[in-house]
Amino acid sequence: MNWYNVGKIVNTHGILGEVRVISSTDFPDERYAIGSKLGLFMPGSDKPINLTVASHRKHKSFDLLTFENHPYVQDVEVYRDGVLKVSEDKLEKLEDGVFYxxxxxxxxxxxxxxxxxxxxxxxxxxxxxxxxxxxxxxxxxxxxxxxxxxxxxxxxxxxxxxxxxxxxxxx
CATH class of the missing domain: 2.30.30.240 (PRC-barrel domain)
Structure with a gap:
């Protein structure tokens, strides 16, 4: 299965399991919607950690996300420098003349x-x-x-x- 970048986790935010993401998607509202499934690829690994988005909000130039079953900062601090990706089957259909x-x-x-x-x-x-x-x-x-x-x-x-x-x- 092919995976495509949607953002990179650059840090944690607060103590309640939020991560700061530098987004690289044109569809942040769809990619980071509550319930969205993302694969997290850590440096040097080609196996995804499957995550489900629990919340999303914008803060300055970042997207702030939390994930299901990751309520505390200790749960997500190990994800720093990981790349969030979406699987090929989750790509949106684009209108004619628009390409990924x-x-x-x-x-x-x-x-x-x-x-x-x-x-x-x-x-x-x-x-x-x-x-x-x-x-x-x-x-x-x-x-x-x-x-x-x-x-x-x-x-x-x-x-x-x-x-x-x-x-x-x-x-």
């Missing part, structure tokens, strides 16, 4: 004329639009803005993206 990062990363990017640019290795959020880091077989990294003028087709099933590079985009 894991669907884009690993895609081969080609131009309209079939020239291979490289493979998407990272997605950077810039505020205006995402920018994809594309690693060619040889040469330097390319940065492709995810805008309609450039990205013409995304086929996540075949892991292929077709672009029409604007002048000066590819070097």
């Amino acid at each position: 990062y894991h669907e884009i990363i690993g895609c081969l990017v080609v131009t309209l004329d079939g020239t291979e640019v490289g493979t998407v290795t990272e997605i950077m959020e810039t505020g205006a639009n995402d920018v994809w880091t594309v690693k060619p077989e040889k040469g330097k990294l390319q940065y492709i803005p995810y805008i309609d003028d450039v990205v013409k087709e995304i086929d996540v099933d075949n892991k292929k993206i077709i672009i029409d590079p604007i002048e000066g985009l590819l070097s």
